[in-house]
Amino acid sequence: MAIRWVYVTHMKAILVSQTGGREVLQYVDLDTPKPGAGEALVRIEAIGVNFIDVYHRTGLYKMPLPFTPGSEAAGVVEEIGAGVDSVKKGDRVAYAMVRGAYAEYAVAPADKLVPLPEAIDVKTAAAAMLQGMTAHYLSMSVHRVKSGESVLVHAAAGGVGALLVQMAKMRGARVFGTASAKHLDIAREAGCDVVIDYTKDDFESIVMAETGGKGCAAVYDSVGKTTFDKSLECCGLRATLALFGQSSGTVPPFEPGRLAKNGVFLTRPSLVHYTDTRKELLWRAGDVLDWIGSGTLKLRIDREVPLRDAAEAHRALEARETTGKVLLIP
Numbered sequence: 403m404a405i406r407w408v409y410v411t412h413m414k415a416i417l418v419s420q421t422g423g424r425e426v427l428q429y430v431d432l433d434t435p436k437p438g439a440g441e442a443l444v445r446i447e448a449i450g451v452n453f454i455d456v457y458h459r460t461g462l463y464k465m466p467l468p469f470t471p472g473s474e475a476a477g478v479v480e481e482i483g484a485g486v487d488s489v490k491k492g493d494r495v496a497y498a499m500v501r502g503a504y505a506e507y508a509v510a511p512a513d514k515l516v517p518l519p520e521a522i523d524v525k526t527a528a529a530a531m532l533q534g535m536t537a538h539y540l541s542m543s544v545h546r547v548k549s550g551e552s553v554l555v556h557a558a559a560g561g562v563g564a565l566l567v568q569m570a571k572m573r574g575a576r577v578f579g580t581a582s583a584k585h586l587d588i589a590r591e592a593g594c595d596v597v598i599d600y601t602k603d604d605f606e607s608i609v610m611a612e613t614g615g616k617g618c619a620a621v622y623d624s625v626g627k628t629t630f631d632k633s634l635e636c637c638g639l640r641a642t643l644a645l646f647g648q649s650s651g652t653v654p655p656f657e658p659g660r661l662a663k664n665g666v667f668l669t670r671p672s673l674v675h676y677t678d679t680r681k682e683l684l685w686r687a688g689d690v691l692d693w694i695g696s697g698t699l700k701l702r703i704d705r706e707v708p709l710r711d712a713a714e715a716h717r718a719l720e721a722r723e724t725t726g727k728v729l730l731i732p
């Protein structure tokens with residue numbers, strides 16, 4: 403009988419087999435995936451850690467088990483599947499919103515991969531994609547910030563927050579930013595005109611006093627449970643209230659009639675809604691990477707953690723310890 407050799411290559415990855423605490427982030431050997439039609443295999447050099455990874459780990463957002471967490475990375479295209487012409491082997495690329503990034507290799511739909519400009523290194527790209535494009539769609543599309551108007555950005559020293567503050571300033575707005583005491587300097591550095599310690603001071607009365615009772619044209623709220631009620635009160639005439647996260651917990655049910663006070667537009671957007679086409683993805687990623695490359699937009703990388711210590715990265719995020727991006731390095 404002829405012997406048939408089957409070569410299976412392995413990679414290191416994080417696997418979650420049951421949801422729960424940080425201990426469920428297991429560092430294991432898995433088969434390296436193969437790209438199918440329309441897909442590319444990326445050798446990952448840096449992985450962006452996001453709060454949503456914690457929600458997937460704990461089960462707040464449901465995922466089919468077992469799964470490899472993470473949805474943001476950058477690296478080099480190793481292999482392409484049939485019919486792929488948007489990238490080729492050897493291209494440096496980055497992506498967001500594709501599951502399975504906590505690994506040495508990942509397969510992604512080729513049309514979700516963004517080729518990197520010369521000026522951008524892979525770590526910067528992995529750090530910039532998700533939070534940068536989020537700040538972009540919030541300031542350019544959910545509410546297109548205009549010169550001279552007031553906007554309120556919660557968690558202004560966080561990853562999305564600090565980028566959003568900078569983009570709102572680039573568009574000429576007056577920016578109110580909230581943060582906890584130890585983060586106030588970072589919120590100020592990001593460009594906030596008024597910084598408020600929302601763990602101590604009443605941000606609603608400060609915003610209303612500073613705007614002469616008019617309120618803001620947009621309120622960007624990623625904190626949720628602890629801020630939502632007062633965020634609504636800070637909304638001016640026909641303002642947009644963008645609830646785009648819930649770092650402090652989910653917002654309890656509320657009476658929609660409350661929106662009637664100023665004809666407020668309430669939305670709960672996600673990056674997937676605003677990177678629906680390749681054209682839109684390349685526009686947002688292109689702007690973000692160009693602005694970083696030219697120094698217009700400053701990106702903070704808080705720390706780099708080895709992939710095997712993914713639990714430590716989650717600990718830092720959950721402890722509210724980080725100011726800027728946490729990267730995992732395979």
Ligand code: NDP
Binds near residue numbers: 674719
């Ligand atoms: P970061 O970890 O960088 O920043 C979050 C900040 O939120 C913290 O630094 C902290 O700042 C503040 N915060 C307030 N209350 C809490 C709490 N109870 N626990 C932890 N942090 C708290 O996160 P990101 O900037 O990456 O994301 C911010 C939020 O936006 C998350 O909820 C995330 O899920 C969401 N998001 C939504 C997207 C979308 O498209 N809808 C896309 C990307 C992110 P401080 O101590 O100064 O208050």
